[in-house]
Amino acid sequence: MGIVAPRGTFDIMPDDAGLWQFVEGLVRETFEKCGYREIRTPMFEHTELFERGVGSTTDIVEKEMYTFKDRGGRLITLRPEGTAPAVRAFVEHGLASRALPAKLYYMGPMFRYERPQAGRYRQFHQFGMEVMGAAGPEADAEVIAVPLEIFRAMGIQDVVVNLNSIGCPSCKPAYRQRLQEAYAPVLGRLCPSCKSRYDRNPLRLLDCKSEECRAALPEPPTIFGQLCPECSAHFDGLRRLLDKLGVGYVINPRLVRGLDYYTKTTFEYNVGGIGSQDAIGGGGRYDGLVEECGGPPTPGVGVACGMERCVLAAQANAADQEYQAGMDVFIVSLGEAARERAFELAHGMRREGLAVDFDMIGRGLKAQMRYADKMRARFVAILGDDELATGEATVKDMSTGEQTRIAQAELAACVRRQ
Ligand SMILES: [Zn+2]
Numbered sequence: 001m002g003i004v005a006p007r008g009t010f011d012i013m014p015d016d017a018g019l020w021q022f023v024e025g026l027v028r029e030t031f032e033k034c035g036y037r038e039i040r041t042p043m044f045e046h047t048e049l050f051e052r053g054v055g056s057t058t059d060i061v062e063k064e065m066y067t068f069k070d071r072g073g074r075l076i077t078l079r080p081e082g083t084a085p086a087v088r089a090f091v092e093h094g095l096a097s098r099a100l101p102a103k104l105y106y107m108g109p110m111f112r113y114e115r116p117q118a119g120r121y122r123q124f125h126q127f128g129m130e131v132m133g134a135a136g137p138e139a140d141a142e143v144i145a146v147p148l149e150i151f152r153a154m155g156i157q158d159v160v161v162n163l164n165s166i167g168c169p170s171c172k173p174a175y176r177q178r179l180q181e182a183y184a185p186v187l188g189r190l191c192p193s194c195k196s197r198y199d200r201n202p203l204r205l206l207d208c209k210s211e212e213c214r215a216a217l218p219e220p221p222t223i224f225g226q227l228c229p230e231c232s233a234h235f236d237g238l239r240r241l242l243d244k245l246g247v248g249y250v251i252n253p254r255l256v257r258g259l260d261y262y263t264k265t266t267f268e269y270n271v272g273g274i275g276s277q278d279a280i281g282g283g284g285r286y287d288g289l290v291e292e293c294g295g296p297p298t299p300g301v302g303v304a305c306g307m308e309r310c311v312l313a314a315q316a317n318a319a320d321q322e323y324q325a326g327m328d329v330f331i332v333s334l335g336e337a338a339r340e341r342a343f344e345l346a347h348g349m350r351r352e353g354l355a356v357d358f359d360m361i362g363r364g365l366k367a368q369m370r371y372a373d374k375m376r377a378r379f380v381a382i383l384g385d386d387e388l389a390t391g392e393a394t395v396k397d398m399s400t401g402e403q404t405r406i407a408q409a410e411l412a413a414c415v416r417r418q
Pocket residue numbers: 167168169170171172227228229230231232
């Protein structure tokens with residue numbers, strides 16, 4: 001066997017590309033309908049951006065980044081997520097001084113060095129949206145609601161929104177301290193990463209998946225008694241807005257999400273019930289991040305979702321649907337002179353906006369007809385010696401089998417009429 005794709009990557013082959021294009025089109029259409037505009041950032045950034053913008057105590061930064069020195073000795077990281085790059089671009093291009101809020105969306109590959117398993121890849125795809133410059137709960141409700149529209153359109157059922165607040169710089173420190181006090185007696189029983197995060201970021205102890213850590217303190221204190229009036233009002237406002245839309249959610253006090261920069265709202269979409277590992281996306285508010293990345297104080301909130309999951313769902317829900325558009329005409333040619341004429345005709349008709357293909361390897365009549373059928377051509381135009389001599393083509397309507405002979409010059413108009 002020759003060289004194969006690296007572990008944790010996959011090819012999107014032509015047979016599947018139509019499905020991906022369908023999902024991408026729906027994502028794009030939904031975001032644009034909601035007033036979001038696309039941002040495309042580089043696949044790699046300075047490593048420092050993610051250390052600052054994702055957080056040094058996160059799994060992503062601690063264990064999962066593709067980081068290397070380039071030939072100029074710069075420390076570079078393949079982007080593991082889309083928010084920090086979007087915020088970097090927002091600051092770099094001075095979007096804060098333009099009309100706010102900035103409403104951005106993105107989609108594309110992300111890179112994380114994780115153990116590959118079913119549905120998890122090292123190069124995977126996300127779509128996401130960011131709202132920068134809006135402090136109120138309307139923005140949080142919006143970033144929660146818009147992806148739900150996309151999931152619904154893909155036929156992804158039973159999405160549960162897990163919702164939490166993790167407070168702000170004025171109320172989070174007291175909660176951190178309360179968590180440390182609660183975990184102090186069981187510190188010895190925690191896993192190594194929880195032990196190391198106990199001082200640096202005790203909130204992360206809440207979402208550790210290890211059984212021992214869960215068992216060590218089955219019911220850690222929640223933040224809800226300790227939220228400051230502003231965070232409390234924000235959370236209540238968000239809940240009212242979600243109720244208005246009929247969005248089902250559960251409050252999950254363990255949901256702190258992997259990124260250090262979150263403030264107030266955190267949320268996650270789960271399929272298959274509460275606390276399920278099967279998260280298909282999530283996000284939160286990051287009021288301090290723009291400033292952390294060198295911009296003016298600007299509130300922000302965003303969400304990111306897995307594309308692979310949407311593609312699988314779209315496939316399962318419309319298994320027999322053809323996502324690749326068929327051809328309008330396939331030109332069958334018999335003999336070299338006819339093949340040259342077919343080439344010329346095909347390009348002329350393409351210029352007129354039709355999808356046209358022709359035989360370029362001199363196959364026989366039957367093989368060309370089979371190929372036309374496989375390409376789902378609506379019409380086949382046959383050029384033989386006879387047709388060449390009279391300047392005509394024999395046109396076959398592939399749905400009815402009906403055959404007519406028309407002038408080659410009429411071909412485009414004839415196809416367009418039907
Ligand atoms: Zn607060």
